[in-house]
Amino acid sequence: MDLSSFNACQLLDALESQQLSAEDCVRFFLKQIANQNATLNAFYTVVEESAMASAKSVDQRRKKGLPVGPLAGLPIAVKDGICTHNVRTTAGSPMLENYVPFYNATVVERLWEADAILIGKTSMDEFGMGSSTENPHFGGTLNPWDHQRVPGGSSGGSAAAIAAGMAPIALGSDTGGSIRQPAAFCGITGLKPTYGRVSRYGLIAYASSLEQIGPMAKTVEDTALLLSSCAGHDPRDSTSATEPSEDYRAGINRPIEGFRIGVCRDHLENGLSVEITSALKQAIDIFESAGAQIVDIELPNSSNAVAAYYVIAPCEASANLSRYDGVRYTERAPTDNLDQMYSKTRADFFGDEVQRRILLGTFALSSGYYDQYYLQASKVRRLIQQDFETAFNGVDLILGPTTPTTAFKINQCRQDPLSMYLADVYTVSANLAGLPALSLNCGFDPSGLPIGMQLQGPRFKESSLLRAGHLFQSQTDFHNRRPA
Amino acid sequence: MSVKATIIVGLEVHVQLATETKLFCGCATAFGASPNTQTCPVCIGAPGALPVLNRKALKLAIKTGLALNCEIEPNTHWDRKNYFYPDLPKGYQISQFDRPICRKGYLDLIDPQSVSSGRRVNIERAHLEEDAGKSSHDETMQGGPTKIDFNRAGTPLLEIVTQPDLRSGHEAKTFLNELKLILSSLKVSDCNMQEGSLRVDANVNLSLATQEGNQATPIVEIKNLNSFRSVERAIEFEAERQLQQWNKDGMTIDQAPKQTRGWDDSKGHTVLQRIKEDSADYRYFPDPDLVVIRTTQADIESIQAEIKSLPAERRQILMSRYLLPAYDADVLVNQGDTFVDFFETVADQVKDGKLVSNWLQQELLRHLNATQTDIQACPVNANQFVDFLTHIQTNQLDSSRAKDVFEQMMSDSVSVEQAMKSLGIENLDSEELTAICQRVLDENPEIIAQILKGNTKAIGNLIGKTKSLNKNVSPSQAREQILKMLPKH
Ligand SMILES: [Zn+2]
Numbered sequence: 001m002d003l004s005s006f007n008a009c010q011l012l013d014a015l016e017s018q019q020l021s022a023e024d025c026v027r028f029f030l031k032q033i034a035n036q037n038a039t040l041n042a043f044y045t046v047v048e049e050s051a052m053a054s055a056k057s058v059d060q061r062r063k064k065g066l067p068v069g070p071l072a073g074l075p076i077a078v079k080d081g082i083c084t085h086n087v088r089t090t091a092g093s094p095m096l097e098n099y100v101p102f103y104n105a106t107v108v109e110r111l112w113e114a115d116a117i118l119i120g121k122t123s124m125d126e127f128g129m130g131s132s133t134e135n136p137h138f139g140g141t142l143n144p145w146d147h148q149r150v151p152g153g154s155s156g157g158s159a160a161a162i163a164a165g166m167a168p169i170a171l172g173s174d175t176g177g178s179i180r181q182p183a184a185f186c187g188i189t190g191l192k193p194t195y196g197r198v199s200r201y202g203l204i205a206y207a208s209s210l211e212q213i214g215p216m217a218k219t220v221e222d223t224a225l226l227l228s229s230c231a232g233h234d235p236r237d238s239t240s241a242t243e244p245s246e247d248y249r250a251g252i253n254r255p256i257e258g259f260r261i262g263v264c265r266d267h268l269e270n271g272l273s274v275e276i277t278s279a280l281k282q283a284i285d286i287f288e289s290a291g292a293q294i295v296d297i298e299l300p301n302s303s304n305a306v307a308a309y310y311v312i313a314p315c316e317a318s319a320n321l322s323r324y325d326g327v328r329y330t331e332r333a334p335t336d337n338l339d340q341m342y343s344k345t346r347a348d349f350f351g352d353e354v355q356r357r358i359l360l361g362t363f364a365l366s367s368g369y370y371d372q373y374y375l376q377a378s379k380v381r382r383l384i385q386q387d388f389e390t391a392f393n394g395v396d397l398i399l400g401p402t403t404p405t406t407a408f409k410i411n412q413c414r415q416d417p418l419s420m421y422l423a424d425v426y427t428v429s430a431n432l433a434g435l436p437a438l439s440l441n442c443g444f445d446p447s448g449l450p451i452g453m454q455l456q457g458p459r460f461k462e463s464s465l466l467r468a469g470h471l472f473q474s475q476t477d478f479h480n481r482r483p484a
Numbered sequence: 485m486s487v488k489a490t491i492i493v494g495l496e497v498h499v500q501l502a503t504e505t506k507l508f509c510g511c512a513t514a515f516g517a518s519p520n521t522q523t524c525p526v527c528i529g530a531p532g533a534l535p536v537l538n539r540k541a542l543k544l545a546i547k548t549g550l551a552l553n554c555e556i557e558p559n560t561h562w563d564r565k566n567y568f569y570p571d572l573p574k575g576y577q578i579s580q581f582d583r584p585i586c587r588k589g590y591l592d593l594i595d596p597q598s599v600s601s602g603r604r605v606n607i608e609r610a611h612l613e614e615d616a617g618k619s620s621h622d623e624t625m626q627g628g629p630t631k632i633d634f635n636r637a638g639t640p641l642l643e644i645v646t647q648p649d650l651r652s653g654h655e656a657k658t659f660l661n662e663l664k665l666i667l668s669s670l671k672v673s674d675c676n677m678q679e680g681s682l683r684v685d686a687n688v689n690l691s692l693a694t695q696e697g698n699q700a701t702p703i704v705e706i707k708n709l710n711s712f713r714s715v716e717r718a719i720e721f722e723a724e725r726q727l728q729q730w731n732k733d734g735m736t737i738d739q740a741p742k743q744t745r746g747w748d749d750s751k752g753h754t755v756l757q758r759i760k761e762d763s764a765d766y767r768y769f770p771d772p773d774l775v776v777i778r779t780t781q782a783d784i785e786s787i788q789a790e791i792k793s794l795p796a797e798r799r800q801i802l803m804s805r806y807l808l809p810a811y812d813a814d815v816l817v818n819q820g821d822t823f824v825d826f827f828e829t830v831a832d833q834v835k836d837g838k839l840v841s842n843w844l845q846q847e848l849l850r851h852l853n854a855t856q857t858d859i860q861a862c863p864v865n866a867n868q869f870v871d872f873l874t875h876i877q878t879n880q881l882d883s884s885r886a887k888d889v890f891e892q893m894m895s896d897s898v899s900v901e902q903a904m905k906s907l908g909i910e911n912l913d914s915e916e917l918t919a920i921c922q923r924v925l926d927e928n929p930e931i932i933a934q935i936l937k938g939n940t941k942a943i944g945n946l947i948g949k950t951k952s953l954n955k956n957v958s959p960s961q962a963r964e965q966i967l968k969m970l971p972k973h
Binding site: 082083089091096099101102103105200201202203204205207208209235236237238239315316318319321322323324325327328329338339342362365366367370374 | 525529530531532533534535536537564566568570573574575576632765767768769772773774775
């Protein structure tokens, strides 16, 4: 049976009705990985043995009529920045090349309790810092739609794995667009939840106040399924929200009649290719004919979002990455002098982009510059939050592009980090404001590359985004198309 | 050149709070466990692990702040203090920078024997932070590896910073004694300097009144102070050293950088450790892993309600209710709350505070010190002690034998009756006393003659002889009886 066309919910139906055994299901995807990973490089680590053992256990329990978790038998790929007990977790960095965590991230624990089956750890930009997953140390990941192009990043491995049928569903993490941008580039669906909705415990930190773990899958319904198992308060994460989480899949079919959808004309008409604009306009038509009302909105401070993001994120990163000092985690640069050991180890084992951001952050937090950079960026952040608060007084969600372009070519941005930073223009605001944001495929450009549409909502209104996204997918078939 | 030098001292005291678990994780804080057994992903800074505040530590910090008359910050938060050191697992310390939990307090010095008494020392701030791990370097100095124990990493510390209000080593010691009393009384810390639960750094310089106006010597931070006595000695040493240095080079605070010097207790001097050319940039910023802590007035009131009498108040009570001199009150209170409780229990029944105080200070304390026990483990309980003093007050026990009896009670942990019995002390009945006195009078006609001639002091001689016939004779009763039996003129 070719399971690569199945989405996660369909697989789960087949597993629950025992038409498909967990063993066969897992074996299928492991084989997909074996066939394609050498080319695509979407996985850094594949855990065949433990995956097969877990699948066997699910099948046995099912046969005996014993209780199984809500995701029982569903294979899942997890971004390599999320800690998995006894499974190597590199965060895409030479610094952690051989790091094997001795604890599970809360989300991994919850997936384990739901009886989902970890099949491997997916590729990423080092510590999540990047938008292309062209990881120089572990090798770049290719976009399954066009092997000359990047899958996006930093959760590029999870996106490519789903697009290529190597995994039905995956976890990514999103600090400035790292779930949504690769979802857009690979033609899949990805959700960045509200800040605090999903526990960050066990997510190797890049910029703590911005990032969230979130689901990536073929369909909106799949992301709702996975979010339901991951979301909810975690006492081990002080920033985890106490708002009760929901069964996000249950309400997904409710109509969106009367929904007010905000559109920022400026975002729709400037800086986008004709194809992206027209794909978004067609999407707007679909929502309107489903009974939604389209409202023009303004987000006056969004033009400063990238600047604020590229101060706050490096500041936090400069501290978050201090623990990789050569005392632990990696080989130590041989020298007698402690300060030299630190700088040499960090120069040898961090990649260029990581060093660039550590330097930026260290500088911006330095005495005499703090007010000018960190504090100023924090004020801009507050203004962006207020923009959204004002906008959400009048609308239920905001529709726009996920990215200014479709997937770019390998090496295109490596020499020019600034142009890569600017490509985050539509995604970083949701991180700065802590809002939920969904990216889904809404068409293809003339080269056949997927186009991403972004829906952003008020805090903890994931259900609104998922309902709207699901409605769109029930009326279109972009999400069912697969690369040749 | 004649100058008047004033010593200027400010203290930074790190207090390890007496919580069972660490500041941001559930690991135990007990001292002395094998290295790295009290650790978890959070306190070793494992990638991805996150801190969660131990509310107990916050409460202890607030309690201390209230006892030190501080303002409590209603919205306190956490900052990252960035620096690299091998025993700092995250490469930053979670601390408090611009909104410490406690600010602007004070502590009044109490030292009845010194002019410093009553002087107010301002507390600038008291903030919470996590401790680092402990590095042990190769002691043979042969280049062996440095080992790091992370058991201590993440234990809660309260850093109390005074303003430079102290004016001598002795004042610093008095301040620290009082602070320790308060912390112990609040059960905020065990204040054990040997185990590192109380650490003191002193910032010292001199203010010099010269003919050219006031000048100040460069500030020196003294570290490695492992007892209050060291603090006192180190400050006095440093003051002398700075004066000599100033006489030599005339360098003032603006001309020379701040130094860190270590105190060598055995050699009795400070040694240069580090010159701080520029102040370290810790790049503080709010820790995004933690949330703002709100403390309401109601929270503060409920913590305030848990604070019993503080040492200063207890001294007042001892002076007003038990009529003790200031010196006595100070000695007793300096022994800690349990000792004062013991005193009050006994004095309430014996109704003679000074008598109780004398016995506690002179005999009980001496015995406890000699046997290295504290009042909790005192072999004689308060009731037995009351009984003992009542025997003295009612002349059932002669004061000449009281010390022996007390020693016996303490060493055998027995009642006053048992102690008197085992020492063979019993009260003579009047017939026995009469017989003894009669015998002494019969045997010493020449002494009687002296007394009759007017040498009344000679009666002591007779009393002594009765006592040597029977050691249970009470001298006062013997005197009375002999006077009765002397031949009349
Ligand atoms: Zn711990």
